[in-house]
Amino acid sequence: MSETGPFRLPRGGRLIDRAYQLPFRFDGRQLRGLQGDTIASALLASGQLMMGRSFKYHRPRGPIASGAEEPNAILGLGQSGRFEPNQRATTTPLVGGMVTNSQNCWPSLNVDVGAVNNLLYRFLPAGFYYKTFIHPRPAWKHLFEPIIRRSAGLGKAPTEADPDTYEQAYDHADLVVVGGGVAGLSAALEAGREGKSVIVLEQTPVFGGRAAVDHADGQARIDALLADLRALPNVTMRRSTMATGLYDHGYLLAREAIADHDPNAGLPRQRLWRIRAGHVVVATGALERPLSFAGNDVPGVMLASAVRDFIVDYGVAPGRSILVVTNNDDAYRTALAALDAGLTVPAVIDARPSATGALPEAVRARGVRVLTGSAIAGVRGGHAVEDVKICSHAGSGDVQEIIPADCVAMSGGWSPVVHLWSHCGGKLNWHDDRAMFAPDLARPPTGHDGRAMATPVGAAAGDLLVGAADEQPLLPVWVMPVNATRKMKFKMWLDFQNDVKVSDVELAAQEGYHSVEHTKRYTTLGMATDQGKVSNINGLAILSKALNQPIPQTGTTTFRPPYTPLTLGTIAAEARGELFQPLRKTPMHNWAEARGAHWEPVGHWRRAYCYLQGAETPHDAVAREIRAVRASVGTLDASTLGKIIVKGPDAGKFLDMMYTGMMSTLPVGKCRYGLICNENGFLNDDGVAARLSEDTWLVHTTTGGADRMHAHMEDWLQCEWWDWKVYTANVTEQWAQVAVVGPKARVLLERLGGMDLSAEALPFMQWAEGEIAGIPARVFRISFSGELSFEVAVPANRGLELWEKLHEAGKDLNVTPYGTEAMHVMRAEKGFIMIGDETDGTVIPQDLGMSWAISKKKTDYIGKRAQERSFMASPDRWKLVGLESVDGRMLPDGVYAVAEGTNANGQRNVQGRVTSTYVSPTLNKPIAMGLVKHGPDRMGEVLEFPVAGAETYKARIVDPVFYDKEGSRANG
Amino acid sequence: MLTLTCPCCGISAEETELAPGGEAHLKRFGPGSSDDEFESYLFARKNPKGVHFERWRHAYGCGKWFLAARDTVTLEVFGTYKAQTPYPTPEIVAAIQAKRPDWKPDWHQPSVNTTTTPAESLTE
Incomplete structure (x- = not known):
């Protein structure tokens, strides 16, 4: 015997290289295998037959297969970030230095506390988990759930990041x-x-x-x-x-x-x-099926093909005395391979009445007893096979003979x-x-x-006899012996990993599970990591017999990918960390990064939420930025806003269909705010459109809406109005855009020079083209903050230059870069809506008090017909209002206002919810907006917002415009 | 992961290049239509086991919408054709009937084509 273990054969092993020994560890023990071994063959050679325990009863488990279908020899491999649970020892090539561990056992593989379940098998039948749900009710919560939760899960999940690529x-x-x-x-x-x-x-x-x-x-x-x-x-x-x-x-x-x-x-x-x-x-070949006889799960009972694989491929003896049990000729090859390797074959147990093919005769010629019409009545042994009880296959298990053996090679035929x-x-x-x-x-x-x-x-x-046409037919054997007793069926395993036995499938059939898919889930048959490769055909044959119907009528469960488990790392591949998703960065991104930008993701963009100075918290920074803008001047990187060119003789007509308002009448040089709905009538996006020339409009969308709105336009242009002469282009990334905002905005821009930005030359809601600080620019006088505001668009490659010049020229004005949160708070102070806050895909413009933005003259626009539906026109819809906290606490976002009474489910009725909520640094108090039933008609009423674990919030319904109601500040 | 040939750019595109757009050949009902008409336009969708007409956009390619006739069970593609057509083209109908002799169109096409653009088809 070789020094790689007592069960390594002196000769043979076509896949191993005896010159290269590989050390490895199993459950802390130092062992040696050979180059070419799998973990399973190396463990078997070392005399380590037991490699794990089953999931439900914690029964001792050795390998039954030699390939991908192995349900038992499932190990935890590797350490820390490279740890992987549930790896098949039979398909994992041995690598020097490998650390392997058995699973499903505590404190050790040999002495396992969970094995007590094994004694309770009568109380853990098929559908045990489901039955615990039913009665008595308190038992589930206090008894079953804690136990099931502790024992659930096969193997341990790794806790560290995988360092491999x-x-x-x-x-x-x-x-x-x-x-x-x-x-x-x-x-x-x-x-x-x-x-x-x-x-x-x-x-x-x-x-x-x-x-x-x-x-x-x-x-x-x-x-x-x-x-x-x-x-x-x-x-x-x-x-x-x-x-x-x-x-x-x-x-x-x-x-x-x-x-x-x-x-x-x-x-x-x-x-x-x-x-x-x-x-x-x-x-893809075929997989051998086990035979269902009592004790077929004792370690040392293996598929006949696996036994000869271990002998021929790895020069490993799965046992020294190998009893073969079969219903076909193929398993005789295992007897021959064992004999060739110098091992003993005490007998071949063949369920068929006779076996006279070439292979059985060859085995007989070697002096081996062939017992036809025979079966196994039971296998004795705890952690390994000790001896085997033989009976007549036609009977009910009366023992005729006991044969000592340390390995049983079984074959129930092959499944393609x-x-x-x-x-x-x-x-x-x-x-x-x-x-x-x-x-x-x-x-x-x-x-x-x-x-x-x-x-x-x-x-x-299904062509199993390639090159062996002289084999005799098999005898289908689903239970061995044919008239096995109930007690024997309690010991006949179908699914070795999940401990599903013949008795469980019969019980499921008796309890009314006639569909193979239901039986699978009820008994967990075929739900092990081998996904039924070993168990399914035997299981559904048992089910068919119990239901007294032919096998094709029962059918198979669905075959789904993957064939064997894939590690998540392979599915993710390079898409992790920085490469998980491409990031979109504006031309001013690095400037912001260097000045404390606190980023937030908006679509694929990163936008500065605020710019942190020193030890400031984000909350403090936002308040500082808002005060600076309202007091003097600030700059917002608005480059991410969507910019879509809509051009052509029919562009105006097309935009009238896209927007709820009228865009065709917009004079060249002017800007107009507009709403875009979907065909359901719900508000989808908003923004300012500017008419650049007689046939050209520039449409601004929200940051997240640019691609979506461009696709929306193209859909209608290509698929509905394909004869309209309109061309669209998404030019979002071609332009950098800076919002210069605050009472000193004009002063600051005038210092850069190049354009007349006076109120006379560029009134509110107009735009002009020219140069700012020598950079070609379009300046839009629009405002999302209520302040005097200029949005300056320049070619993207000059954006940073403009931004830096503004900050250089405005030092004495305390020009302050501000982020998205300051923008959000300022728009809320002015009662402006935000797509995604005030809208959620169920809100129409009419809910937001924006009927002014809906043209009464147009006969049609996307969403118009939908908004005529009775439910949309109902006066009971929740409508936009301001909410003023009664006790000075800021309302939590998304909370509901309760109404009198309860609904059919016994829950409190509701009458509104909070859509935006902030503390206003300008007004020094909390402000909020919300949608409330009949809201605009209920000014001054106080609503209650109960929140779990806190005192009920109360807020008064007020006008949503909290700041500068007359709107004079936008004029500077 | 279907492959469909974009009739605009001619590329055999994998599904990851495409964006689905649901049932093809819907007739839009706008203001003035009845509730039944609008409901059928906006919500009622066929879900056939077999021949189906679908909208797809070559979103990560040429950007054009196109239509596909395929079998939802066998995944056979009978052809792809331009989106600018109110009904499946005669070529597409012929391609389907060559493979599914029992299949019959379930639409009633006006004898005179009143649309502004003559339907032009490109089939596989």
Whole structure:
């Protein structure tokens, strides 16, 4: 025996390299494996058969499989940020220095307190969780919920950021072959020779599938195929690449492990391939099914194929005395592999009445007893198999013989891997003779041309006898023995990870769960991390039998991607941290950054919420900025405001449809505020439009609304009024815009010189073109603060220059940069609405007292018909008012005003809500706006706003304009 | 993740390049229409299992809206065509009927085309 463990065979192991030993840790123990091992094979070689515990009963668990379907050998891998729970030991290649830990056990794998659940199995039947919901009610809250919450969750979530990098890549091919076994490689070779571009994806690190293990000439066939494929430059081969899902129109996702678990490689850990395939060949092979006999979950009971994989691929003995139990010829290969490795095979238990094929005869010729018509009545052993009780398969379990063994290799037949075929709509047929669901070629997943976009080949197509046509048919066996007692069924596992047994599925059927999808959720069958790869077919056969209906009538649960779990890092790839989302920055961004900008995200933009000076809090900074603006002058970076050019002979007519107000009559040189609604009548956006020339308007939108409003206009222009001669362009980023605001705004701008900005030359709501400080500029005299205000637009690349000149020239005026919050407070002091505060997609302009902005003359505009609906015209709609706190406390945002009585649900009736609320530094008191039923008719009334955990707030209904009601300040 | 060919720029675009716009060929009802007409225009949408006409915008490409005729079950695309047409074009109807002989148009097209622009179609 090798020094990598007592169960390492002296010879063999086609995938391992005995020259390279790899140290690793399992549950704190230092162990050694070999280059080429999986974690599972290295643990088995070390004599560590038990690798975890089951989820519900905490039963001891060893591996039952050797591949992606493994439900038991699920480990926590790595440490700190690289820790990953629920990793399959059977598919994770061993890397030197790896730290691995078992899950679902405490204090240790061998001594586990949760195993007490195992003794309570009669009280934890199918649907246990659901039953706890029902009665007695207090038991749920005080007894069941705390226990279930503590035991819920498989494995521990990592708590630190993942330090590894991941990437994504795109590819295209005429043909993508999924599965690198004989069937897949043959299909790839054929297509490659036809000159097609071909990609072959193989989930394991080695091409060849089962051929090398199962067939004498397998390795030679694979080698020949690989040599031929290597000569074709149009064929790309990718190993360690798992196709996770097939989606619409040949879109295939695949995960390539590049430097998995090897952080020192200096490479991305994994790469997600996003492949558009002209056609997909599904060559994903088949998975072996367990047999349902009592004690089939004892560690050491494994799939027959896994037993021979461990022997042939890794030179590991899963046991020294291997009992084979089967319903088909294929499992005899395991007996032969065990004998070839020098291990003992005490007997082959075959449920079939006779077994006279070439494989059984070969086993008999080696002197092994073949017991036909036989079954297993029970397996003795706690942490490992000790001996096996044999009975007649036709009976009810009367023990005829007890055979000592430390490993049971079981085979219940094979199920084609139909996941990819099914992901995008491919249908299946049940084949009674072969006891399998296989792809129905007449009902394939279809592509954009309506033709099949996938073709199954080899075992995935149900063709299990490739190269072994002399095998005799299997005998479908769903329960062993046929007339097993109820007590035996309590020990027959279907889902090994979630502890779902034959008895649970039968109970679900008895309790009325007839749909396979409902039974799955009620019993948790197939909800383990293997997603039913091991358990589903057996489970639905049991369900069909319990319901006394044929298997196709029961059907399968839905196959959904991914085929095996994907780590979130691979899905996110580079889109994390600074690269999560592109940021939009104005030309003045860096200036603001250097002067204490406290940023807030607005769409993809970053806008300064306020500019912090010294140890100021944001609240203090906002108050200082507002006082400075109202007292002298401030500047706001308004570059993010949407700017859309609307031009053409029909531009005026078009804008009259877009806006509720009249834009076609706006004289050149003037500005007009307008509202844009959607066809539902609800207010969507607002802003000031300026008429630049006879056929050109410049439309300002909100910061967040620029792209949306441009798309809205294009939709109507392209799809409804396509004969109107109008052209739109979103020029938001072409211009930097600075709002110069405050009583000294004109003084400051005049110092820069270049344009006559006097009240006579540029009255309120007009715009002019010229130069400011030598920079070409458009100046709009509009105001969102109530102060004298000029919005100066200059080419984006001169924005910073203008901004710096303003601040240089206005030092003695205390020119103050102000942020979005100061802007918000000042507009609220003036009673101006804000899209997104006063509107929420259910508010129409009429609710906001803005009927003045709706043209009475126009026969139509977007939203007009909707606003004529009876509910929109109702006088009971909540309308905009100001709210003045009665006790000096600021109202919380969004709180509701209560009314008399309760509604049908027993909740207090409401009659309004707060939409904006601030403390006004100008007025030195809290101010708020809100929507209130009949609000404008109820001036002076006091409303109550109850808030949990605080004294009820009270506020008086007042005019929403709190400051400068006559509006004289805007005139400077 | 569908692929649709934009009839404006000719590119076979992946769904990430496109923005969906719901059912195609809606007739707008404005002021003066009855409540029933307006309700059907604004809210009533077909949800067929099979042939469907949809609006798509090549949002991250040429920016143009176009229409697609496809099967909501098999995901087969019968064709894409310009948005500037009040009804599916004869070419699109023919393409659908070639694959779905039993399918019949459920609209009544006026015999004289009263729209301002003659419908021009580009099919796959």
